[in-house]
Amino acid sequence: MAEDVGSILRGCRFFSAVSPDRMTRLAGMGRLKAYEKDEVIFRQGDPCPGVFVVGSGLVRIYRAAPSGKEHVLHLVSPGGTFAEVAAIGGFDCPANAEALEATTCAYLPTTEFNRVLKDDHGLAIQLLMSMAGWVKHMVGLVEDMSLRDAAGRVARYLLETADDRGQVVLPSLKRHLASHLNLTSETLSRTLRRLSEAELITVDGELIQLHARPRLEEVAQGMGPMV
Numbered sequence: 001m002a003e004d005v006g007s008i009l010r011g012c013r014f015f016s017a018v019s020p021d022r023m024t025r026l027a028g029m030g031r032l033k034a035y036e037k038d039e040v041i042f043r044q045g046d047p048c049p050g051v052f053v054v055g056s057g058l059v060r061i062y063r064a065a066p067s068g069k070e071h072v073l074h075l076v077s078p079g080g081t082f083a084e085v086a087a088i089g090g091f092d093c094p095a096n097a098e099a100l101e102a103t104t105c106a107y108l109p110t111t112e113f114n115r116v117l118k119d120d121h122g123l124a125i126q127l128l129m130s131m132a133g134w135v136k137h138m139v140g141l142v143e144d145m146s147l148r149d150a151a152g153r154v155a156r157y158l159l160e161t162a163d164d165r166g167q168v169v170l171p172s173l174k175r176h177l178a179s180h181l182n183l184t185s186e187t188l189s190r191t192l193r194r195l196s197e198a199e200l201i202t203v204d205g206e207l208i209q210l211h212a213r214p215r216l217e218e219v220a221q222g223m224g225p226m227v
Contacts (some may be wrong), residue, residue, distance in 0.1 A: 005030035008055035014081040015053075017126045025120075029112045032204040035099035046093045048086035050109040054078050056154035057103025060176055063095045072179035075100075075171060077161070085131075087113055100171055148222060153181045154191045155220040158201065158210060195219075 006027035009015050012013040015023065035041060035057070042049060044063060052059075054076050061074040061082050073095055076082050086093055087110045117124045148156065157177070161168045171177050178188040192208075195201045200216050210216060 002037065003032075003055070003104075005032060005106040006177070008053050008104075011055075011079050012081060012106075013079055014084060014127075014130045017129045018123065022120065022123045022126070024154045025116060025123075026108060026113075027152070029116070030106045030108050033105045033107045035103045037099060037101050039099045041094050041097035041099060041105075042083070044093055044096045048083055048091065048093050048110055050086045050107050051084045051113055052082050052097070053106040054080050054109075055104045055106060056107075058100040058171060059103055059105075060098045060100050060171075061095050062176075062179070064096070070179065071182075072176050075176060075180055088117070088127075088131075090114070100173070100176065110216075148189050148220070150181075150183055150191045151219050152222050153183065153192065154188065154215050155200075157181060158208060159213070159216055159220055162208075162210050166213070168208040168210070170206045170208060172206060 001187070004027075006023070008032065009018075009021060009023060009027055015026070018026065032055075033041075033052070041052070041059065056078055059076040061076060062070050062072045064070050074080075074082065082097055083093060087108075090110075117127070119155075123208045157180075158168050174188060175185045179208055181188065192201070192203055195216075196203050198215075200210070200212050200219070202211065
């Protein structure tokens with residue numbers, strides 16, 4: 001587990017294009033933040049405190065309607081970022097952030113982060129490349145909601161989230177993942193069971209082991225039946 005700001009930033013996809021000297025500068029302004037399980041990091045409408053990079057744990061980014069209904073926009077695992085768009089754009093937090101388990105983050109305060117971006121155009125360009133990747137990811141989420149069925153959404157999530165061993169650890173509360181995929185909890189459970197019965201995955205509690213990646217990719221693209 002990464003225990004310092006520099007290590008967390010170096011393991012982050014969003015900062016992967018940043019040169020070593022600029023990474024050192026960012027790490028110098030960063031701070032470590034620790035959150036307990038179920039602790040609120042910030043609320044929708046709060047002034048954006050800065051850019052957060054998850055070093056360990058899991059963070060739920062969600063919006064809440066006046067009726068109380070919630071929708072999970074993103075589940076941020078180690079190496080992922082949140083609040084970066086609001087920090088760069090200078091607007092309030094567009095969603096809520098909550099630690100789903102004990103979580104450690106590297107935190108780059110908004111004022112200091114934006115000061116560096118204004119002073120260093122090279123860094124701004126490097127981060128712009130990363131922002132383009134984030135936009136591509138969001139387009140993929142919209143595509144999921146409109147074009148993929150439940151099996152396609154779950155298969156795509158598993159493929160994108162799996163580590164080098166082909167393993168995925170699901171959130172302890174699967175309803176958060178179901179909300180993120182715009183599914184009911186029952187549909188998520190049923191889809192995981194079908195993928196398991198088709199021998200595309202093995203389910204052991206919260207641990208998922210992927211098998212037959214080419215077939216999973218076909219399911220994710222809606223190119224063929226699961227079984």
